[in-house]
Amino acid sequence: MNYQAILEEIEKEIQALFSEGKVADYIPALAKVDPNQFIMSVRLFDGTSFGVGDVNSKFSIQSISKVFTFTLALHQYGRDLYQRVGHEPSGDPFNSLVQLEYENGIPRNPFINAGAIVTTDTLVSIHKKYTFKFILDFIKKVANDDTITYDKDIYKSELENGFKNFALINMIKSYNNIHNKIDTVINTYFKQCSIMMSTSQLAQSMQYIANHGVNPLTNERLISISKAKRTSSLMLTCGHYDASGDFAYKVGLPGKSGVGGGIVAIVPQKMSICVYSPKLNAQGNSLIGTKALELFTSKTGLSIF
Numbered sequence: 001m002n003y004q005a006i007l008e009e010i011e012k013e014i015q016a017l018f019s020e021g022k023v024a025d026y027i028p029a030l031a032k033v034d035p036n037q038f039i040m041s042v043r044l045f046d047g048t049s050f051g052v053g054d055v056n057s058k059f060s061i062q063s064i065s066k067v068f069t070f071t072l073a074l075h076q077y078g079r080d081l082y083q084r085v086g087h088e089p090s091g092d093p094f095n096s097l098v099q100l101e102y103e104n105g106i107p108r109n110p111f112i113n114a115g116a117i118v119t120t121d122t123l124v125s126i127h128k129k130y131t132f133k134f135i136l137d138f139i140k141k142v143a144n145d146d147t148i149t150y151d152k153d154i155y156k157s158e159l160e161n162g163f164k165n166f167a168l169i170n171m172i173k174s175y176n177n178i179h180n181k182i183d184t185v186i187n188t189y190f191k192q193c194s195i196m197m198s199t200s201q202l203a204q205s206m207q208y209i210a211n212h213g214v215n216p217l218t219n220e221r222l223i224s225i226s227k228a229k230r231t232s233s234l235m236l237t238c239g240h241y242d243a244s245g246d247f248a249y250k251v252g253l254p255g256k257s258g259v260g261g262g263i264v265a266i267v268p269q270k271m272s273i274c275v276y277s278p279k280l281n282a283q284g285n286s287l288i289g290t291k292a293l294e295l296f297t298s299k300t301g302l303s304i305f
């Protein structure tokens with residue numbers, strides 16, 4: 001299949017959508033990006049990659065980081081992790097507080113903010129003040145790139161404006177489901193969200209999930225087959241918050257979005273994909289990114305269904 005030609009076709013077809021959607025501005029530093037961008041990368045297991053737009057241009061990965069922290073926590077804790085965070089879709093916005101109260105501080109899944117904050121807390125219990133370094137080192141390894149780092153301005157902006165996240169962590173702490181100091185956990189969470197990566201780096205970093213837990217570049221096993229399956233399943237059912245059903249319906253692939261405008265997706269046992277376009281739909285997922293992935297699976301027939 002001529003993936004490059006398909007990406008170029010998609011790039012033309014999405015142009016009409018540039019007037020739609022809105023860049024995230026509740027984190028002011030995120031609103032500084034050029035809204036009319038479109039970048040897409042596809043990477044096969046033999047390292048061949050295809051792309052349109054500036055595939056090396058970096059953006060804030062935001063909630064895509066939750067895939068990495070979930071991998072690390074699941075690897076450490078196995079199914080005990082589910083005593084602290086569930087694996088059901090929430091059907092609520094990514095930063096919603098409502099379920100937490102009537103579900104006793106146990107977030108529905110690790111891909112909404114509440115669940116990701118608990119996941120990060122489980123890592124802080126083990127790695128203490130080195131937790132962010134531990135997360136970043138893992139990302140560098142799976143992306144095969146030592147230069148990856150976080151953006152201090154975005155981190156500061158989240159710290160100064162992340163009122164919902166502070167509300168979430170305090171609420172969860174009141175149910176004793178945060179075991180470490182609020183500041184340590186929230187600082188780590190905001191830093192992981194502020195990590196900057198390109199579509200090319202993110203596509204590489206998802207290869208281990210697409211390839212049953214083994215990074216095909218190095219042949220290193222990072223998680224078991226079963227845990228790679230669970231990560232993919234959660235990406236399919238929870239990766240786009242209250243639009244997860246819509247994403248599965250339209251795209252038909254496990255995927256994870258971030259409010260920075262990136263979406264990663266995998267075609268199990270075949271390839272990984274990353275798309276970036278910062279204007280978001282009402283549920284906080286890249287509007288053009290979702291459309292581009294829908295076009296990709298329609299044109300290639302490569303969905304999991």
Ligand SMILES: NC(=O)CC[C@H](N)C(=O)O
Nearest residue numbers: 062063094113193258259
């Ligand atoms: N959906 C997202 O990407 C949200 C992440 C963002 N850092 C927040 O906590 O609000």
